[in-house]
Amino acid sequence: MRCLSLANTNSQSVDRGLSFIAWLGVLLILGLPLLGLIPIFMVGLQAKAWQLLWSDPQFLPALKLTLFSAGISTLWSLILACALVFLFYPSKTWQRLQQQLPIFLAIPHAAFAIGLVFLLAPSGWLVRLVSPLFAWTAPPTWLTTTQDPYALSLSLALTLKETWFLLWVMTGLISQEWLVKQSLIAKSLGYSAWQAGWQILFPQVLKSLAWPLLAVFAYGLSVVDMALILGPSTPPSLAVLAWQWFADPDPIQQLKAQVLALVLVGLLVLGAGGAYLAYKFLTALWSKPSGRRQRTSVIRFLSPWFSYLLTLPFWLSLGLLLLWSLADSWFFPQIVPSRLGFATWQQAELEPLLMTLWIATCSVLISLPLALLWLEWGKQRQAYLYLPLIIPALPFTAAQYQLALLLKLEGSLSAVIWSHLAWVLPYILLVLTGAYQRLDTRYLLTAKTLGYNTWQACLYIKWPLLLRPIMAAAAVGFAVSVAQYLPTAFIGGGRIETVTTEAVSLSSGGNRATLAVQAVLQALLPLFAFMTATSLSRWYARQHPGLN
């Protein structure tokens, strides 16, 4: 009896200790910068700052552009991701898409944007491909395919990229038993998979998609690197404007940048509110289905092309990045380079690559255990953990920078890793939470009944069972760290060079071959992480048959 109560207090103190670590970690990573945001947001109280912003001629058109590109890309990526699921799940095409999914997810936004420019620009590969037909010796002047004034190319790039993010989120959702059963019943009642998908599954998964969709919208609002590469410049999007103003030594521009950061947050709240109303409206609309079975022959006829339409841009972009990195000289209208060589690769600096590898590895090694501790011993549902995914990256990074300055840590590797954690940790949590909550609690209960304390039950039962999502989360965290530009540039004081900062600073330099090399490296690193994660979990599954 005494023995039992002793073990009990012991395990309680272990629990308390672990809970303390989880809270401390989260506070250090997310709490501190959030506090640092307060002075930035205090600016919103100054009427003068709002007047300044309002009187800037770029503000209103940029606002329209930003709302358009972020809104339309969120909407379309939702529609396209759902369409992919309803058309192809489960089929051979679905499996093929699933095999390609990690690759598309892993390609950083900047690298994909650069590849798309190589593909779509007026002097890009597509125009080169058709130029012999029209006898073009120079790119046509009437063509505006990238950096168009309506931000269509930016929206397209965001849509393509985020479709795969949402598809990945949905992959986790649709394999749930009750959804599979429901669609089976619908099919047995004569509904096509397409109609059942939109009328039965869609309203139900939409709720679980709320957070990912908000993250997609927030990303669209605050993206800087992609907007610089593909977006218009007269005016640029709001995030680019804020970025330029933050970098301006003029205090007036600084003020405008801070208010603009607030505006971005306001837009997000507005967007979320609008989406919620739309959701309510749609569910009300769908609550009385007509019961008509739609014919889907046209959709079935088009569907094979549809999947290629979404995968081809990625493969072509990647191929062009590779080709450009090997091109020795390549002028318009040549379809392939006149000479190939490894000269650019030989001159490429490898230090940024190693630095990126190191920062990303450290970020994951800190975030992953912390995320697991948090899910078990912290509080599982805490919306503010996801704030960094939703607050535009600029003010958040500015707050981090102020803190680093105070602690005299700016320019140090540890501070850069710390700044990355603010994005890596939430993304890892985002990936893990669903799988974590879905796991049958009876496993843990049984383990505890048989004498394990919570720590042991997690270590020997729960975490091994969750190995696949844990590895996936690690890979996502790695990819997120690799793609970080703003925190690396700000907190690193320019002293810490990663493949991403290299690629962005080279993108203002214009040598496509060198740019392509850095973009290829930027894409390869996360790819490598996803491959490692997959093969590790496969290996583990082989060692432990019966696990899935």
Added chain:
Amino acid sequence: MHFRNLSLVSLVLVSSFSLTAQAAEDWAKIEQAAKGQTVYFNAWGGGENINQYIDWAAEQAQQRYAITVKHVKITDAAEVVKRIQTEQQAGRTSDGSVDLIWVNGENFSTLKRGQLLYGPWAEQLPNWVNVDTKKPVQQDFSESTDGLEAPWGTAQLTFIADRNKLATPPDSATALLKFAQENPGRVTYPKPPSFHGTTFLKQLLLDLSTDSAALSKPVDTEQFTKLTQPLWAYLDELHKVAWQQGKSFPASDAEMHQKLADGELLISLSFNPNEAASLVAAKRLPESAYSFGFKKGTIGNVHFLAIPFNAKAKEAAQVFANFLLSPEAQAHKADLKVWGDPSVLLANKLPQQAANPSVLPADVPTLAEPHASWVEALEKEWIKRYGS
């Protein structure tokens, strides 16, 4: 009498000798203190040839002076100015993150006015004697340098074209407009407030304006409206026939070069008279590429090196700047195969270079920069008119 004269002469001799001896001793002290220091050199990192040159110079500094130079590749010097300001506001008066910065114009004047610079030091460098003081090395956009920055290289606005596509280049702003009207969609300029975009605006302003004296004084509203009126009228016409109908603009000169190579544009521009030659050597432009200027001349200036007030390695920064001013380093920098940035030294201190058809002809006159205050006014008005 004779005796007194002699003594006076000897006194002057001795004192001047002891002055140079004193200077040499001071410099030896600086060199001694510099040993083992690390210089964080904040310089634009968008040009590979420049990056490679800085790497070379860093190696030399390590070998000769035991100084470690780290090139902090930045995209815009304004960001660094911002960082130094933030450091000052945060009370960081020593151990700053920047030791040496590549700077000129507006950014220099911001740094100088904010008392964010260390010095004067530039004119005490041993290699200052080699500097060609007839070049504007003591004036930076009509702002006196006061020894707070050391010259590093010179620059002049240079247009680039392909001889196979454009045989006789336009030699004035008016001729450029005519050319653009004959070749719609093939002429543009980098978007202001990018450095090259604003320089192009200043070039047009100088070429179109009748009163260039007013431009070298601080800008005032009335003057601005009057003097810039021809510029906006010109741009309204140009944009009608420009690339993408003037609705969008390339982000940088480098993007212009790429578009020239692609055939999207017929004219590109650079602030380096040797840029075209370098680009041909790097196979990024066809061999038929050449440089040209306007008949009245093109705008030119000097770019500098400055040390922030809170730099950690002030001594090593000076030693490195002194090395960069040496005839050897300047000649290497001017080498077209290396960087191709023209030197600030007296011509007789440097080896002669072979003539290259791609570089800007020497007979294009250099026009002085307008006063630094014009930059912001022009950029603001441009954004108001064409920025959205």
